[in-house]
Amino acid sequence: MASPDRPQQPDARSAAAAAAGAGEGAGDAVVPTPLPPTERFAARTAGMTASEIRALFAVASRPEVVSLAGGMPNLAALPLGSLSAEVAELIDDDGLSALQYGSAQGVPVLREQICEVMREEGVEGDPNDVVVTVGSQMALDLLTRIFVDPGDVVLAEGPSYVGALGSFAAYQARVVHVAMDEHGLVPERLQEALETLAGQGITPKFLYTIPNFHNPAGVTLAHERRPRILEICRRYGVMVIEDNPYGMLGFDGQVHPALRSYDADVIYLGSFSKTFASGLRVGWALVPPLVRDRLVLAAESATLCPPTFTQMMVSRYLAHHDWRSMIKTFAENYRERRDAMLAALETYLPEGCSWTVPDGGFFVWLTVPEGVDTKAMLPRAVTARVAYASGTGFYADGFGSRQLRLSFCYPTPERITEGVRRLAAVLEAELDVVRTFGSSARRELNRGPQGPRPDSI
Structure with a gap:
């Protein structure tokens, strides 16, 4: 029974009825219909x-599938006993510090x-110009946040790292790709792109580049091109962001x-994900002082501070272990896998295929014959x-349908060889359809357009 000095609250039905009749009187407010979350x-x-590559992980992790998709480091050589x-x-020596909040810029040591x-x-x-981040991906995302307004242009190699393209898209940047060849980014193509943009009154916010052992292309920027590219960017007032996770x-x-x-x-962006342990998620950016202050503020708003524990773990590893020899061991393991992949490609792939020959890193970039769409072919390959x-994931503009990235870093040489053999059989089946019915028939079966252009590499 309601208290005599407190009015009784209406139930849900009477409240709804009151709302429905609220518009009957002049000036009465109408209750808006709640928007669904998506709106x-x-x-x-x-x-x-969603990244096309991330979407593959659930399928590619099945033991019967040879995954040449993800760029997952092979950590088998790490000294797990001593790391334990x-x-x-x-924890014994510095647990109270390691498990506590830290500086947004990172642990000084x-x-x-x-x-x-x-x-x-x-x-x-200068250590004062280093900002530690949760992997170099975070550094790139924060830099995009502090430099890019919606509609701004950024330059990136074509193809480019899928994580970078995701950040650029999230901040509504317009990506202009610059062609590469077997020696990396082509200075003449960069000059042409900047001239075209200047004619439109556009100055790109930055050039994003992976000069060493490129992801996904596997090529390395020729030494003689490096100062030329920097000089071109200076002349047009374009900042350069160098992403270098594979450089060593x-x-x-x-x-x-x-x-x-x-x-x-x-x-400069760096990471310990490829040279120590990707699961620790420790990367960094080396930036000019004026950029550093804004980057630290952006990092504070994103994560408050990078995890102190993982930073101190990396620090102890660098201080107490022969990390240079460990990197050499990693490189030797990856070279063995690279050699297995190149040999298998040469042995099994049909005529008309071409590929890059990396001298470091994780990846080979493969171009298939005309008429084959690598994105449409992927379900048949997984079968x-x-x-x-597939190559389309590494472009912001829909190109790359005749390309695909093969990763040799994680599987054993034997698994790599078997994976390439299976891929070759799928390619042969695709080419049989093209030879029999023509590329237009294959496009009809794929229910999608063929990529509009070949790529430079």
């Missing part, structure tokens, strides 16, 4: 789409060690000079128990 999303989320002891000692790591590639950096994983022992070693205005990454 509340910000406009920029329209560019946030390091973790225990870290690790930033000093990062500068030592970068010296291997000719980069001289060369197969001939050569360490290529980073673009940052030529020009202190280059923003044949082999997976790859």
Whole structure:
């Protein structure tokens, strides 16, 4: 029974009835119909789409499928026993610090060690200009956030890293691809792109480039092109972001000079994901002081601070282990797998296929004959128990349907050989259809257009 001094609250039905009749009187408000969550999303989320490569993981992880798709490092050579002891000692010696909040810029001692790591590639950096991030992907995403407004143009190699394209799309950037060849980014094509954009009154916010052992193309930027590319960008007022996660994983022992070693205005991104342990998610950006302050603010708003524990773990590894020898061991393992892939491609692939020959890193970029669409072919490849990454995922403009990326970093040489053999059989079946009925028939079967152009590499 209601209290005499408190009005009784209406039940849900009477409230709904009151709302329905609220419009009968002049000036009465109409209760709006609630919007579904999808109609509340910000406009920029329209560019946030699932990565074609991430979507493959559930299928590619099945044991019967040989996955040549994901760029997952092979960590079998890591000294897990001694690393386990390091973790225990870290907790015993510095547990109260390691498990606590830290600086948004990163642990100071690790930033000093990062500068030592970068010296291997000719980069001289100040620890105060290093910002530690949760993998270099976070650094790239935050840099895009602080530099790019919706509609701004960024330049990237064609093809380019799928994670970078995802960040650019999320911040509504317009990506203009610049062609590569077997020697990396082509300076003349860069010049042409900048001239065309200048004629439209557009200055790109930055050039995003992976000069060493490119993902996905597997090529390395020729040394003589590096200063030329930097000079062209300076002339047009374009900043350069250099992403270099694979730079120390060369197969001939050569360490290529980073673009940052030529020009202190280059923003350099690095990572321990390929040279130590990807699961720790520790990367960094070396940036000019004016950029550093904004980047730290962006990092604070994103994560408050990078995890102190994983930073201190990486720091102890660098201090107590022969990390240079470990990197050489990784590179030797990847070279063995690269050789197995190249031999299998030469043995099994049909005529008309071509591929890059990487001298480091994780990837081979394969071009298939005219009439074959690698994205449409992928379900048939998975049915044949082999997976790859189709080329369209590495372009922002729909190109790449005649290309695919093959990753040799994780499977054993024997699995790589078997995977390429299975892929070759799928390609032969596709080509049989094209030879019999023509490429238009295959396009009709695929229910999608063939890529509009061949690529440079």
